Amino acid sequence: MSSSQTFARLKWHFTCAPVSKNGRSSGACILASIIIVALLDMFAKFQQIPRIWAISKIDCAIWIVAFLATACVDVMDGLAIAIVFALLTTVFRLQWPNWHILANVTGTMEYRDVERYRQVNFVQGICIVRFDAPLLFTNVGHFRAMIEYVSKHWDNLECNSSTTEQSSEEEDEMEKNQRRQSCLRSRKFLIVDCSGFVYVDMMGVNCLKEVYEELLCSDIRVFFAAPKAPVRELFEAAGLYNSVKKSNFYPTLYDAMFFAQHRRCWSLYLPFNIFQKCFAFFRTSFPLQEPGDSCMDTIERKLIRHCSAFGRLDTR
Structure with missing residues (x-):
């Protein structure tokens, strides 16, 4: 017992003892004083x-x-x-966890929250979202609400963003890009950053299936980026890959963004299955030199020359 507690006990004992019969009623007062002194630190x-x-x-x-x-x-x-x-x-x-819309930070290969960073680059027709919580039965409704908000306000998000696609100075290139832009307005890609998914339960897996199918019917293709190894194993066990092909999953946001950006442009010339086979070769042969650069035109010319036998096929 500390000195302060001992002093308080003796003080209350000598104060209350004279007013009680033989000090019998002083016990409660002494106990109260001990409690008060012990709670001084809490107060x-x-x-x-x-x-x-x-x-x-x-x-x-x-x-x-x-x-x-x-x-x-x-x-x-x-x-x-x-x-x-x-x-x-x-x-x-x-x-009710937080969710964010991500964009590429200028001069880097990182994708961060657009509300915290000003110097960011958007790509027209491509949106990246991140859900900062495990996808469980308690928040699948909130996840759906996030996807619905992004799909409904897609045009407003693009109006408030700057695009990284640029046209050439030559007139023929300008006409080509203008025609391409008009054809690509309906082609949209939604990239879901799965790095926040520490765990996904069965209802979460079903939610991902339904979101993928619903957005696909709305001409919005969904990619999943940066899922953790335990989450990938859970997707395999739950049979998610039977409904959503593994070609829609990417190890990093950069890979998903690269694929989506060039998929939008090359879809004017190649069907998707041919594009998937050619992508792996050209991705390694012509990597991007800098985060802000684009070797899209070089790869496109090579790809069209090697696949000219297929003609200009437009797929949706």
């Missing part, structure tokens, strides 16, 4: 509430609920109430 932590509030409002709410429940109800019941409240906040955070 001093009230000064940390503004700091905790600035760091995390949810943690601050848990602290306040735990204190009030313990002080007003009972120690054991208060701790139980605090634990239940903390679990509820965890469920709510999983049910």
Whole structure:
């Protein structure tokens, strides 16, 4: 027992003993004084509430609920109430997680949140989204709402973005690019960054299947980028690859973006199955030199020359 507690006990004993019969009623007072002295450090932590509030409002709410429940109800019941409240906040955070629209940071190969970075490059017709939570039965509705928002507001997102596709200075190239742009407006690619999927349950897998099929019917092709190894194994076990081919999964966002960007342009000349076979060869033979550069025209001329026997086939 500390010196302060001993002093408080003796003080209350000598104060209450004269007013009680042989000091018999002083026990409760002594116990109360011990509790108050022991809780002095906790009362001093009230000064940390503004700091905790600035760091995390949810943690601050848990602290306040735990204190009030313990002080007003009972120690054991208060701790139980605090634990239940903390679990509820965890469920709510999983049910309504954050999601972001990503874009390439200028001069780098990184893709970051467009709300935090100003110097970003968008590609017309391609949108990247990231869902920062495991895809579980508690938040599949929120994931669907995110996909629906992006698909409905696609045009507004493109109007507020800058495109990386540029036309040539020559007139024939300008006409070619203008014709290409008019044909490609309906071709859209949605890339889902799966790096935030720490775990996906069965309802999450079914949600991915349904989203892929629904967007495919709306002429929006869906790619999945950067899934973790345990998540890929889970997709295999759940049979996701039976509905969504493995060709729609990519190890990095850069690979998914590269494939989607050139797929949009080459679809004017090649059917998709031929493009898939040619992509692996030309991807390694003509890699991008810099993140902001594009060797699309060089690869396109080579690809058209080698595949001229197929003619100009337009696929949707």
